Amino acid sequence: AQHMPHAWIMNVTFVALGVTSIWAGWSFYQGFPFHKVVLTAFGLSLVGAAIFRHASIDPSLPVNALHDRWHSLFATFTGISFTLLAIGTAFIVGSPASRSVAVLMAVVATALSAAMFRWPDYMGVFQRAMFISCFGWLLLRFTQSARAN
Secondary structure (H helix, E strand, C coil): CCCCCCHHHHHHHHHHHHHHHHHHHHHHCCCCHHHHHHHHHHHHHHHHHHHCCCCCCCCCCCCCHHHHHHHHHHHHHHHHHHHHHHHHHHCCCCCHHHHHHHHHHHHHHHHHHHHHHHCHHHHHHHHHHHHHHHHHHHHHHHHHHHHHC
């Protein structure tokens, strides 16, 4: 968040996750241009969310409203691209269980996003649950793809 002393840690993490997602997408999704494009959008959106910080929850701190709006836009694109990636993955994985998990991840990402708007006081909890579940699934998918190649 803006004016938070250790925000750079999360921003560096967002950039690293974004760049790694793009690299992994181009490395592991051979022959699937849709997935490469969506993972590139996902990664670039994460980098954008790192560059533009959201407003602090401390109302006494000044706010750069433009940065807050851009952060929100990039965060929204990150969620949309992840959901598209999960749905797209359901069409290319072999086993019914993997398809079900991919669809479940799209549902989880959508439900957690909706929960953030419904219960904004718990937004941070929902965001962390989304990061853990979504990046856990991506890591699993990339690991499985690497073993298959």
